[in-house]
Amino acid sequence: MDYLIHIAILIGIYSILALSLNLIVGYTGLLSITQAAFYGIGAYATAILLTSFGMNFFLSIIVGMIITGVVSLAIGYVLSKFDGDYFALGSFGFNIIVYSIFLNWQSLTRGPLGIPGISKPSLFGLDFGENIIFLILVIIFALAVYFTSRFITNSSFGRVLKAIREDEKAIEVFGYNTLFFKLTIFAIGAMIASIAGALFASYITYVDPTSFALSESIFILAIIILGGLANNKGVVLGVVCLVILPEALRFVGFPSDIAAQMRQVTYGLILILLMLYRPQGLLGEYKL
Amino acid sequence: MKKIVGILVIILVVVGGIYFFKNKPTSTKGSGLKVGVILPLTGDLSITGEKLYQGVQLAQAQLEKEGVKFVVEDSHSKPTDAVSAASKLLNVDKVDVIIGTYSPDETIAVAPLALKENKDVFSFSFCSDSFKPLTNVFCGYPNADKQLDTVVPMIQKKGIKTMALVDANSDFGINSRDAMVRKAPSAGYTVVYNELVPNANGDYRTFATKIIASKADSVFVTMDNPVDALTVVKQLRELGFKGTAITFVDVDNKNLEKFGSFGEGTFAPGIAPSQFSSDYTSMYKAKFSGTPDYVSALGYDMTTYVVKAMEENPGKGSKTAVFNYKYKNPAIENFSFLEDRTVVYQLELQMAKNQQYVKAEY
Amino acid sequence: MEIVPQLIVNSIIAGAIYSMVALGFNLIYGTAKFFDLGYGVLTAIGGYAVFYFSSTLGFNIYISIILGVLVAGFVGYLIEKIVYKKLRARKASSMVFMVAALGVMTTLQAIIAILFSSQFQVFPATINTQTFQIFGGVITGVQLIALTLSIVIMFVLVLTLRFTKFGKAIKAVSDDAEVAKMVGINTDGIISKVFFIGSCIAGLAGVLVGFDTGIEPIMGFSLLLKGVIASIIGGVGNIYGGVLGSFLLGFIENFGIWKISGEWKDAISFSVLIVFLLFRPNGILGKKQ
Numbered sequence: 001m002d003y004l005i006h007i008a009i010l011i012g013i014y015s016i017l018a019l020s021l022n023l024i025v026g027y028t029g030l031l032s033i034t035q036a037a038f039y040g041i042g043a044y045a046t047a048i049l050l051t052s053f054g055m056n057f058f059l060s061i062i063v064g065m066i067i068t069g070v071v072s073l074a075i076g077y078v079l080s081k082f083d084g085d086y087f088a089l090g091s092f093g094f095n096i097i098v099y100s101i102f103l104n105w106q107s108l109t110r111g112p113l114g115i116p117g118i119s120k121p122s123l124f125g126l127d128f129g130e131n132i133i134f135l136i137l138v139i140i141f142a143l144a145v146y147f148t149s150r151f152i153t154n155s156s157f158g159r160v161l162k163a164i165r166e167d168e169k170a171i172e173v174f175g176y177n178t179l180f181f182k183l184t185i186f187a188i189g190a191m192i193a194s195i196a197g198a199l200f201a202s203y204i205t206y207v208d209p210t211s212f213a214l215s216e217s218i219f220i221l222a223i224i225i226l227g228g229l230a231n232n233k234g235v236v237l238g239v240v241c242l243v244i245l246p247e248a249l250r251f252v253g254f255p256s257d258i259a260a261q262m263r264q265v266t267y268g269l270i271l272i273l274l275m276l277y278r279p280q281g282l283l284g285e286y287k288l
Numbered sequence: 289m290k291k292i293v294g295i296l297v298i299i300l301v302v303v304g305g306i307y308f309f310k311n312k313p314t315s316t317k318g319s320g321l322k323v324g325v326i327l328p329l330t331g332d333l334s335i336t337g338e339k340l341y342q343g344v345q346l347a348q349a350q351l352e353k354e355g356v357k358f359v360v361e362d363s364h365s366k367p368t369d370a371v372s373a374a375s376k377l378l379n380v381d382k383v384d385v386i387i388g389t390y391s392p393d394e395t396i397a398v399a400p401l402a403l404k405e406n407k408d409v410f411s412f413s414f415c416s417d418s419f420k421p422l423t424n425v426f427c428g429y430p431n432a433d434k435q436l437d438t439v440v441p442m443i444q445k446k447g448i449k450t451m452a453l454v455d456a457n458s459d460f461g462i463n464s465r466d467a468m469v470r471k472a473p474s475a476g477y478t479v480v481y482n483e484l485v486p487n488a489n490g491d492y493r494t495f496a497t498k499i500i501a502s503k504a505d506s507v508f509v510t511m512d513n514p515v516d517a518l519t520v521v522k523q524l525r526e527l528g529f530k531g532t533a534i535t536f537v538d539v540d541n542k543n544l545e546k547f548g549s550f551g552e553g554t555f556a557p558g559i560a561p562s563q564f565s566s567d568y569t570s571m572y573k574a575k576f577s578g579t580p581d582y583v584s585a586l587g588y589d590m591t592t593y594v595v596k597a598m599e600e601n602p603g604k605g606s607k608t609a610v611f612n613y614k615y616k617n618p619a620i621e622n623f624s625f626l627e628d629r630t631v632v633y634q635l636e637l638q639m640a641k642n643q644q645y646v647k648a649e650y
Numbered sequence: 651m652e653i654v655p656q657l658i659v660n661s662i663i664a665g666a667i668y669s670m671v672a673l674g675f676n677l678i679y680g681t682a683k684f685f686d687l688g689y690g691v692l693t694a695i696g697g698y699a700v701f702y703f704s705s706t707l708g709f710n711i712y713i714s715i716i717l718g719v720l721v722a723g724f725v726g727y728l729i730e731k732i733v734y735k736k737l738r739a740r741k742a743s744s745m746v747f748m749v750a751a752l753g754v755m756t757t758l759q760a761i762i763a764i765l766f767s768s769q770f771q772v773f774p775a776t777i778n779t780q781t782f783q784i785f786g787g788v789i790t791g792v793q794l795i796a797l798t799l800s801i802v803i804m805f806v807l808v809l810t811l812r813f814t815k816f817g818k819a820i821k822a823v824s825d826d827a828e829v830a831k832m833v834g835i836n837t838d839g840i841i842s843k844v845f846f847i848g849s850c851i852a853g854l855a856g857v858l859v860g861f862d863t864g865i866e867p868i869m870g871f872s873l874l875l876k877g878v879i880a881s882i883i884g885g886v887g888n889i890y891g892g893v894l895g896s897f898l899l900g901f902i903e904n905f906g907i908w909k910i911s912g913e914w915k916d917a918i919s920f921s922v923l924i925v926f927l928l929f930r931p932n933g934i935l936g937k938k939q
Contacts, residue, residue: 001379001380003375010372031745081928084745086882090924093921093927094920096916096917097917100916100917104911112457112458113462114396204397205400206367206393211368246369246372247376250361261761261764262764265757268752268757269757272750275737457913486912490859494660494904494908497656500656546772
């Protein structure tokens with residue numbers, strides 16, 4: 001049924017986002033709260049390239065990834081000068097700055113008016129307008145991201161990331177250039193998030209700044225903390241829980257006018273209880 | 289660990305079960321009308337969403353007696369969630385029409401989905417230019433140009449020559465600014481200050497300082513939230529602004545009361561409380577106590593108009609039904625839809641006097 | 651009203667409110683050693699408590715203010731006891747604290763919205779409606795009170811920290827909690843009291859904002875962010891630093907809006923934050939570690 005397909009597409013998009021953040025936070029231990037910014041850059045890139053230039057969707061993903069990669073390297077470089085708490089605060093700051101740019105650079109993004117009329121992808125004449133076909137596209141991307149993520153984390157590159165998470169100073173002593181590793185994974189995570197953004201833009205056919213504010217970054221963080229840091233299966237479980245939860249609440253007769261406030265209460269409580277009793281999340285291997 | 293996963297699985301199964309048994313998709317052929325309502329009941333837009341919901345509830349109470357079924361969903365003030373709500377209403381509940389949502393971005397996001405199912409969307413949003421190509425979207429709030437027609441005579445009579453524009457950085461604010469800039473040559477004023485301000489900010493003092501420095505005769509304030517607009521006026525007055533203040537907001541005495549003497553003399557195009565039908569006024573008082581406001585009346589009128597039109601024109605689809613129907617006894621005087629799917633009603637320029645909105649005197 | 655004096659007054663008014671938030675935030679950071687992102691919501695709690703007492707229950711406005719501030723302090727104290735103390739006992743990392751604080755903020759904001767609706771509210775009575783002229787700039791009575799209070803609180807804190815036994819104990823815990831414990835100081839008790847005092851200050855800030863403009867459930871977050879930026883600019887953990895940073899931030903924002911368009915207000919503040927984090931992370935008055 002179309003509604004279930006819709007939910008499945010959202011789960012797919014958020015899985016890609018969560019997996020991307022997991023590489024940065026879960027495996028490398030960098031508390032980054034700005035993933036929505038990269039999500040947004042990917043979405044706006046696709047939106048602008050498709051509506052103003054008629055570019056092919058898949059090509060726009062590549063362009064979007066390149067732009068996001070460059071921006072994330074700049075942001076990542078600045079952030080690498082900070083540690084711990086300051087890193088998180090700095091990332092907050094970047095999210096807000098990027099959001100301001102989406103909102104105020106109106107000649108490019110049309111600001112709060114948003115960009116409507118984004119077309120669905122087309123490839124070899126195959127029309128992705130049918131939701132079920134779009135879902136298959138999303139699943140293909142999500143699987144690709146999942147396996148890429150697993151490949152990275154199981155490789156020797158991934159082992160260095162985990163070592164950075166556990167004790168950065170120690171691994172520096174061994175001669176590893178930790179800055180290189182941190183920047184690389186930060187950029188990779190950002191580029192993957194931009195793929196999710198492109199899919200989002202084409203699916204909803206409309207983007208506007210409100211979807212990429214700080215609260216979205218916090219939501220993605222909550223997903224991976226719930227599901228389990230540094231565990232890719234856990235991340236998907238977290239996505240399923242937190243995306244299905246508000247939709248399920250639609251059916252379970254909470255009085256309409258407090259339903260979404262109750263959802264916020266639930267999120268907050270989930271975060272608090274997890275931190276108190278299970279900081280590694282449901283399936284995670286890394287205790288924050 | 290297994291316990292936690294187990295509990296989660298049970299919760300999901302239970303919820304899934306409830307979903308299946310409660311919402312078996314039913315065919316609407318032959319059964320009563322089913323209306324889907326999407327409103328921002330939570331999130332940034334909930335202030336207006338809650339008010340709209342009051343009006344919808346009043347309409348719902350009457351119409352349910354005639355066998356119409358309503359399903360109300362929350363858009364959480366986010367376009368993505370509005371799409372989820374619309375997907376559920378169209379695909380699971382199989383509604384015949386969507387009433388809502390409130391903001392332009394939510395509406396634009398929902399429109400294509402409804403179009404695919406051949407259903408129309410009656411949005412409470414103001415009539416943005418972005419809606420023009422969306423052939424299945426109706427809007428509920430006259431656009432800036434129509435509202436400003438009531439303001440121009442006052443500007444000319446009072447001899448206002450210079451104007452400062454303060455607009456929220458939003459679809460509504462930008463549309464309003466563009467309209468005021470367009471009207472300037474014909475109405476005879478010059479725009480000497482023009483700034484988009486962050487929405488819902490609270491501290492507008494430096495903007496007020498810039499306005500006073502520009503020596504404008506008048507200020508025209510458009511914010512998404514009426515209280516914000518009145519806050520701008522208050523801060524202007526505190527700093528000594530003596531010019532004419534015009535707010536482009538919903539006219540609601542409850543808001544004026546919060547600002548005491550600072551609101552005095554502020555103009556606002558809109559519907560005065562006295563223009564609501566007596567039926568609606570007593571209906572509102574009975575359920576919510578106090579005088580009704582424009583936003584809830586909009587919620588009531590939109591819902592009643594569309595549903596009654598569809599009841600009288602069964603099987604013709606909401607668009608045809610609405611164009612063939614004459615809406616009697618609206619809450620807002622002369623509420624009716626135009627051929628271009630925008631709405632029109634009797635707007636008048638109001639003025640704040642003794643913390644009440646009355647017909648403007650100038 | 652003349653322009654530059656007015657801008658200066660605007661900056662000072664903004665700075666006064668930010669400095670209260672920064673003072674409380676700094677106090678908590680100094681002793682508990684984490685960035686309490688849930689601190690901002692206490693301003694909303696203070697404001698709504700006053701609203702409840704004065705509007706719903708009809709108490710006298712001054713009594714409502716006192717009660718409101720105490721309610722905020724008490725809630726902050728409770729949160730510390732229920733959540734942060736347990737995390738401290740487990741020696742949780744600062745990331746865990748931050749995420750837990752985010753959870754606290756999300757939950758409390760939503761509860762306020764459920765209880766009072768998201769509508770913007772104002773208090774039924776006011777404490778002062780006069781306006782004054784200072785060197786060509788206009789300031790209202792409420793704003794003047796806010797300014798005075800922020801300076802008073804700063805001095806009270808400084809004097810308390812330096813001259814009272816309680817203050818010295820706080821300093822000891824800030825410098826090194828382990829050593830303080832060994833010397834016999836009840837660190838948990840000190841931290842609890844610090845949370846109470848800090849939360850009272852937040853509540854007071856919320857109340858003053860309520861009188862100046864109004865209250866809404868999400869008001870705390872942006873106030874908190876400003877307080878955090880101010881603390882970092884001025885020097886985290888340093889009382890004078892927080893206040894200095896606050897007024898500096900007020901100036902940067904208001905003169906920034908004057909020169910650059912108002913839409914970029916938030917971006918300006920955060921850019922300043924990042925510049926400081928890059929070049930002077932200890933802030934203007936912070937100790938070089």
